[in-house]
Amino acid sequence: MYRTELLHTVSQICSSEKGILAADESTGTIGKRFSSIDLENTHANRFAYRNLLFQCENIEQYISGVITYEETLLDSTSDGTRLIQPLLDKKIMVGIKVDKGVKPLYNEDETVTQGLDDLDDNCKKYYEAGARFAKWRAVLKIDKDKCLPSDLSIHENSVTLARYASICIQNGLVPIVEPEILMDGDHSIEYCAKVTTHVLSNVYHELLRHKVDIDCTLLKPNMVRQGVSCKDPIDWQKLAHFTIQSFQQTIPVSMPGVVFLSGGMSETDASIALNEINKLKAYKPWRLTFSYGRALQSSVLSAWKGKEENVKSAQEVLLQLAQNNSLASQGKFVGKNEGCKSLHEENYVY
């Protein structure tokens, strides 16, 4: 019923030179971000921060979609002006995180994502509120000694992602399918490639089995890279090669766009990696761009510090990061790694 609109949403999000700002931190997670700048996690501060992001002048040159959290999507000022209004005015697509976080699958090692029960009703509510795409994050962890991710976890998370995608499509929301394999661990890039290929093949098997229109979906994967504790020096060309090789073996050509997560890489590393992937000469029938959270916001928060007088300079930082990644999505980023700090946290929750 929504097919034409879904295809339009997908093509808007995949516009050349643009990507997604993931600003969908739950109230708990944004609290952690705020504590890094000694800022209290109040509704007023959350409103001010998201307002800063959305009001950023010219951001629409580089950003085609913003993922929000429910509070943000439904929020408005006392005079009734909606918090997302600047996005709507700039024709930026509004997205919504619809998962309810993860719970242990059988012990603390592996998890499955919650939120299917109310999803149909929630999608209707979010569509009504102006959202046109959704995000659901499944989390998988590599541990070679424990043989993780287990087949059980891969299966449960793939089925859950497929059910989520199916429900979103029935309600007019483009589902971003996010099977994130964490970069925690000391595994090699070759091992990550093996696991990523196995996980993605299961995800697409389930999406097809659930009769999901693949051309109305987007994929938000990890890049194929070594674990954060692996001692090998990072080889960006190898990262690009293994990432694309894994995709070629698993992602249907009808899937229109890959919107990578940054996964805890530093802001610069995330841009360099995306750039290398786009520079690689290979068969790549998908748009390959960004849907970064931490890698688009870390320096913005540090520049803002919760102070009104810093809003302008924080917005300049955001614009610069968005431009860097826009260039990287075209293979034209020329910045170097200047020792930017890693944003990695073990067992990251969103």
Ligand code: 13P
């Ligand atoms: P990061 O870019 O910080 O990994 O977050 C993106 C995201 O939306 C995770 O679900």
